[in-house]
Structure formats: structure tokens, C-alpha cells
Amino acid sequence: MEQNKIPQATAKRLPLYYRFLNNLQSQGKTRVSSKELSEAVKVDSATIRRDFSYFGALGKKGYGYNVEYLLGFFRKTLDQDELTEVALIGVGNLGTAFLKYNFMKNNNTKIVMAFDADEEKANTEMGGVPIYSIDDLEEKINGVKVAILTIPASEADGITDRLVRNGIGGILNFTPARITVPDHVRVHHIDLAVELQALVYFLKHYPLVEQ
Amino acid sequence: MEQNKIPQATAKRLPLYYRFLNNLQSQGKTRVSSKELSEAVKVDSATIRRDFSYFGALGKKGYGYNVEYLLGFFRKTLDQDELTEVALIGVGNLGTAFLKYNFMKNNNTKIVMAFDADEEKANTEMGGVPIYSIDDLEEKINGVKVAILTIPASEADGITDRLVRNGIGGILNFTPARITVPDHVRVHHIDLAVELQALVYFLKHYPLVEQ
DNA sequence: TTGAATATGTGAAACTAATCACGACATTTC
DNA sequence: GAAATGTCGTGATTAGTTTCACATATTCAA
Secondary structure (H helix, E strand, O other): OOOOOOOHHHHHHHHHHHHHHHHHHHOOOOEEOHHHHHHHHOOOHHHHHHHHHOOOOOOEOOOEEEHHHHHHHHHHHOOOOOOEEEEEEOOOHHHHHHHHOOOOOOOOEEEEEEEEOOOOOOOEEEOOEEEEEHHHHHHHHOOOOEEEEOOOHHHHHHHHHHHHHOOOOEEEEOOOOOOOOOOOOEEEEOOHHHHHHHHHHHHHHOOOOOO | OOOOOOOHHHHHHHHHHHHHHHHHHHOOOOEEOHHHHHHHHOOOHHHHHHHHHOOOOOOEOOOEEEHHHHHHHHHHHOOOOOOEEEEEEOOOHHHHHHHHOOOOOOOOEEEEEEEEOOOOOOOEEEOOEEEEEHHHHHHHHOOOOEEEEOOOHHHHHHHHHHHHHOOOOEEEEOOOOOOOOOOOOEEEEOOHHHHHHHHHHHHHHOOOOOO
């Protein structure tokens, strides 16, 4: 809650920087300039310097940034020391992809439980994560603040209401439905069909222009 | 190539509008106001009116928009009449989700072939889409302009180069790698781990603020 | 036919973000 | 230790996007 002045655009790039710095460190690099970083993450170097500057003077003129220092700083800032528990709702194709994806690699975010309407899947597990019946949502979810929604659009509103009533704070919504939530709940929409259509639109209408 | 003046932010919302208008039509609704639309897609009504206005005066004062007219207009604008063929690279968990997802529903985008490095998967099919060996990429891809990349990050650069050499124009990149492409190729990155981390960051640092 | 209600389209303002460009300082080289 | 080089941090500028607010046109009910 400290730094409400950090632009959202900056905040969205932080995880990207963090992951790349991790790579650098495991390669044994000790210093990096905004120019090098820029080439790797495809963000303008001035933007990177500006982004970092919101957190204070993290670099050294004429030298660049110390990888270890920067990494330690971001670890704290991105709450990497604290594990965030996530619930996955809907173990279909996309949900399965999430369960098998190893989120722990550079990332202190972990799916700790999953739910599905299919009673065949209930009380099994996948990738070490227990799968419960959606009927047991209220009973099991207790305390988890973030949910990934990978269910059919028709179910989205009903499930969202139940999540909200059980204290969820953030939803990563992969359904095409634009769900309605109270102001204190944050939703990020990722709509795969829209992303693909938007790409196709840009290809046809914005030739040779970088995004 | 007609309207280069349309803001990218607007272009990204068009598929969303399009899908919702489709829903309205199948519900038999003939008119809709920017306010109703706003509630459904969670975009400010003034923004919707502004977005539509880039294409001319599509509505009527005191009435709103005619659903059928608007839909017909967008169909043309979003190239819905023309099928865009897509290749899927990498039939892992996420790739499988794409293959089984029915993109044709509101959407003239279709995955027409898939590739995988696993020889077990080669020359099979899934969801009606043929899967080829990645070794046959050059031989088979011929003419397809859009690719979805759902492969391990370590493979991303190599495969991207091969795609680019074979005339790809757009890539929807789900790998964490920030791939390097020539200026005439458009890449949209969707990084699931970053999206989740960004959501968690916002939850902790921007309480009660909508995105 | 009239008047109240409705809802667009848009100029202007506000907000948000990206980029330029350069002073200041650290490092490296000779 | 002086000069050349490199790189940050940031004021200023530019670009892009959203939102306000209202004149204008249309609809609808009586």
C-alpha cells in the first residue's frame, strides 16, 4: 500500500523485469545496463529507467544496475517472499494447462486447489493439486484470495458471485463473459478469442507498425 | 489499410463489441444504447460512443444503435467474412486447450494445422486439426500468416526464426520469451505467469482501485 | 402536435504513459 | 590523474486515451 504513485503500466512490467533479472543472475552476470535490459525485454531503455526510478535510485551512473541488488529489491517489492495461494475454477483443457504449468519457478504464486463440476474429477488430483467438487467451493476455499476462472462463460456469473461472497479479492478471468463484481474485487480479463481477433485486425489494418 | 487513424486501444475493443452484438442479435434484440452496451462489456459508455464514432455516425440520437446494422458494419470491418487461417505450434497442455476450443463460434479465425516436436503426436489429429512433426514446418505451413506459439521458452527463438523465414505475419506468443522479429512481423505477448503476478501485485498495492 | 425524455457525437479537458535529451557522475583507459 | 566514455535519473515534451458535458436530433406518450 506504500507507493500508490507507481503507474499501472509500470506495475505490469515489473514481473517481466523480475524474471529476466533472475535469468541474468543464474547466468552469473553481476551488472546490467538499461540498454541491455531493453533489448532483452523489448521495452525502451528510457522507459525502463523511468520505471526503476519510481522506486528510487537503484542504479549507478556510468555503471548500470547491480543484478543482485536489483533482484533483491524487486523480490521484496513484488512480494516474492510471500506465497500467494490461488484457486483454479474449472479443470477443462485450459485449466489443466494451468495445473501442469509450474508457477513456482520464478514466482511465488501457487495453485493450491482446483474445482470442477464434473463429479468424475472431484476428489482426484492433478500436478499435486487436489481437485474438489464445485459444490464444495464454500467449504474448501476459505482464505484463498485469488482465483483463476477457466469455466464455460455461462457459469461465470454464478461462480463469480459465490467467489465474491467467500471473500475473493482478485480474479483472472479467462471466460469471454465480462463478469460483474463489487468495487473491492479486481478482475483481469484475458480473452483468448479476442486476443487472436485483435492480432488479425492489426495485421490487416496496421501494416509494418510495431505495437 | 483504410483507417490508420483508429487508436489501437479502440481496435482492441472491437472484437469484444462484436461478440456482444452477436449475443444481442441471437436474443432477438434490435436496438441497443451505449449505456446498455457499457454495462455488458464493462467499458465506459462515452468510450464506446467515441470508439464507434471513428467509423462514422453509426447510431441515431435519442434511439441508440440498430443491432443488425452495427453488426453488419463490424462484420466487414473486422474481416469476419474472410477466414483467417492459423497454425498452432506446440500441442502441450495449453496448445491442446486451443485445439479443442471452438474458435469458429463468433469468429472467422481457424486453426488449420498444428505442429509438435513429439513424434508420437505427429500425423495424428485433434479436434479435427491435423498435427504434423515440427520437422515438416517448412513443407506444410505454406501460406498461413498467423501462428500461436505454445512451446517451451527455450524453443521460442528458433521456431520464431523459422516462422519468419516462411512468411508468417503475426504471432500470438504464449511463451515467456520475448522473441525478436523483423519490423514487418507483429507479435502479441500473453504471458500467463506475468498476468497472474501482475494481478497479485495490484491486489496488494492498489486496494479498491478499478483497472 | 407538443413537450418531456432519451441518447448520440464530439470539442475540450483531464489523465496516463512514452520518449527525448541532457546534466551529472562513475568508470575505464592511457 | 586527466580525458574519454558510459549510463543513470529526470525535467520537459509529446503522444495516446479516457472522460466530461452539452448541443443537437430523435423518439415516445398523451
